[in-house]
């Protein structure tokens with residue numbers, strides 16, 4: 400029974416210290432696949448150095464919604480790296496932190512979806528307090544991908560699934576006040592579900608308050624299996640198939 404983390408940032412500077420222990424933990428707990436998401440160019444170069452026998456890493460890069468003012472010169476550097484990675488992301492819309500750049504965010508998002516389609520690569524979508532706009536864009540510019548750390552309603556989750564997207568569930572599903580994430584879990588078909596940590600953020604219970612790491616994906620899996628009343632083994636088998644289907 401092997402776990403996977405479909406979205407983490409162990410290339411983040413927070414792991415300059417202790418990365419070896421993080422990787423050992425993964426191996427010892429059978430977290431054998433992970434998608435490392437690069438937000439900056441430095442993230443990408445740090446990712447290239449992350450290796451561990453027994454763990455298969457994939458990587459993604461994309462221009463985050465924060466960077467709507469990026470120069471064309473800088474963008475072209477991202478574009479070159481997009482050709483080297485397994486997925487384009489995280490890209491999307493964040494109206495929580497950057498409400499003043501909505502239109503520019505949409506433009507940047509659409510531009511990168513088109514690039515992903517040209518490169519025939521899946522997208523990893525970041526959407527925060529922007530679910531409806533995100534849905535409209537993804538409906539118009541069909542592509543394959545995943546809604547990472549999904550934080551929308553279960554109704555909308557079903558609509559994303561109809562468009563062919565995967566829904567990835569992160570640590571908040573384990574938190575004591577989790578309600579919506581559990582509704583989502585129950586309403587998304589198993590063959591569209593993914594799990595992640597988004598490390599170093601959003602640490603699941605019982606480790607909340609500590610730096611997150613991919614091994615904590617175990618708690619996400621256990622909480623989902625428990626809620627769905629299914630064998631964890633069956634859940635993980637399907638999640639592994641979903642991950643491979645999305646990222647090939």
Ligand SMILES: [Zn+2]
Nearest residue numbers: 406436489597
């Ligand atoms: Zn992320």
